[in-house]
Amino acid sequence: MAPVLGCWTVALVLAVGGRAVAQTQADRLYLGIGVSGGGSLEAGDVHVKERRSLELRVPLPPLVLGRTYLLPSVGYETRWVGADVPVAGEDAVERRFHRIQLGLTLVRPVVPRWMLVAGVTGSTRTDFRSSFDLALDTSWVAFALASHQLGDTPGFAVTFGVVALWPFDRLPVIPILNVTYNRGPYVVEVGLPRLTLLRKLGDTVELGLVGALDMQVLRTRFEPELRAVGASYLRETQVRVGPTVNVHLGRDLWLSSSVGLSLINDYALLDRQRDSLDIPGLDMGPAPYGRVVLGWRPGRPRAKAQGSRPAP
Numbered sequence: 001m002a003p004v005l006g007c008w009t010v011a012l013v014l015a016v017g018g019r020a021v022a023q024t025q026a027d028r029l030y031l032g033i034g035v036s037g038g039g040s041l042e043a044g045d046v047h048v049k050e051r052r053s054l055e056l057r058v059p060l061p062p063l064v065l066g067r068t069y070l071l072p073s074v075g076y077e078t079r080w081v082g083a084d085v086p087v088a089g090e091d092a093v094e095r096r097f098h099r100i101q102l103g104l105t106l107v108r109p110v111v112p113r114w115m116l117v118a119g120v121t122g123s124t125r126t127d128f129r130s131s132f133d134l135a136l137d138t139s140w141v142a143f144a145l146a147s148h149q150l151g152d153t154p155g156f157a158v159t160f161g162v163v164a165l166w167p168f169d170r171l172p173v174i175p176i177l178n179v180t181y182n183r184g185p186y187v188v189e190v191g192l193p194r195l196t197l198l199r200k201l202g203d204t205v206e207l208g209l210v211g212a213l214d215m216q217v218l219r220t221r222f223e224p225e226l227r228a229v230g231a232s233y234l235r236e237t238q239v240r241v242g243p244t245v246n247v248h249l250g251r252d253l254w255l256s257s258s259v260g261l262s263l264i265n266d267y268a269l270l271d272r273q274r275d276s277l278d279i280p281g282l283d284m285g286p287a288p289y290g291r292v293v294l295g296w297r298p299g300r301p302r303a304k305a306q307g308s309r310p311a312p
Contacts, residue, residue, distance in 0.1 A: 028059050030295035036238070036262055037288045043281030046083055048265075049094070053079040068108045071119075075101040081218075081236075095220050099125040113149040117161075118142075130221050136232070136272070137219055141165045145176060155183040159191075167274055198246070206246035210258055214238040217274065226269065229277060233270035239263050240289055256293040261286055 036051040055077040063070040082094035103121035110116055124138045145161030163174045178191030187198035187206065193215075198208035216236045242260010249255055265284035269277045 028296050028298060029057060030293050031056050032291060032293040034291045035289065039284045039287050041281060042283050046085055048284055049082040049084065051079065051081050053077065068106060071105040071107060073103045095127055097125055097127050097218055099123055115147045117145040117147060125218065127220065139165065139167060156181050204248040208244055210244045211241040214240065230271040231269040231277060232272045233274060235268040235270055237264060237266045252296055252298055254295050254297050256295065257291065259290045262289045
């Protein structure tokens with residue numbers, strides 16, 4: 001059931017623009033630290049500084065109502081971004097953002113090997129310096145997914161459904177399709193926003209390759225020149241890939257580390273309606289990245305899907 005229930009996390013991460021810092025979908029609680037290299041934008045003299053992030057996700061105790069399970073969770077993220085702009089001064093464009101997220105997920109088995117997952121989450125982001133606006137700084141996500149276990153043995157499942165988000169900058173509804181395989185020595189997770197390919201070496205080490213799509217939409221304080229053209233949000237898009245090593249520390253704790261390359265580092269300026277201003281020259285090019293994640297991964301249940309309980 002862990003691979004099945006983990007799929008709702010994929011929908012949340014994609015919808016709210018957060019990053020998939022957990023190494024696998026089975027990770028429930030995790031603390032992640034990431035560093036991405038900087039570089040110069042195609043526009044010319046602007047140099048993006050090294051980007052750092054810290055993220056914590058904590059599942060709260062579940063509420064059981066018959067065969068229905070309510071899974072609340074809370075998350076916190078802080079990230080540092082900045083750029084050197086000669087005309088604005090070295091420190092003029094440094095920002096630190098904080099994101100707080102509350103979620104509630106409903107899980108209900110319906111028939112053997114089938115499960116429904118639905119929920120809602122709210123996120124608010126601020127730098128504690130700009131004025132807070134509930135409509136502009138808060139986002140909402142609702143999702144409905146169906147998961148089907150392939151075969152009688154847990155570990156191979158497909159999940160599909162839709163995610164609706166408000167406000168949105170591209171699409172109001174996003175389709176979701178994810179395939180998870182976790183049997184024997186292999187762990188394979190294919191979908192958006194994450195790709196995971198792992199080979200288990202005994203019970204304590206996993207080696208493999210991870211990839212992730214990371215999209216952030218940040219409302220921030222722009223310089224007067226950018227405010228004049230209507231800039232209210234900065235959208236950052238990254239696509240990362242690299243090798244990873246996961247080490248079991250005992251008692252369901254795993255330490256994961258990954259060092260690789262961020263292949264895509266694109267930026268865009270958006271107006272108050274989150275429509276792109278189509279300003280060219282905001283692509284940075286590839287940059288190195290590194291991540292360390294300490295996660296709690298409950299052991300996989302041995303019972304069949306129709307008789308097991310979801311992990312909190």
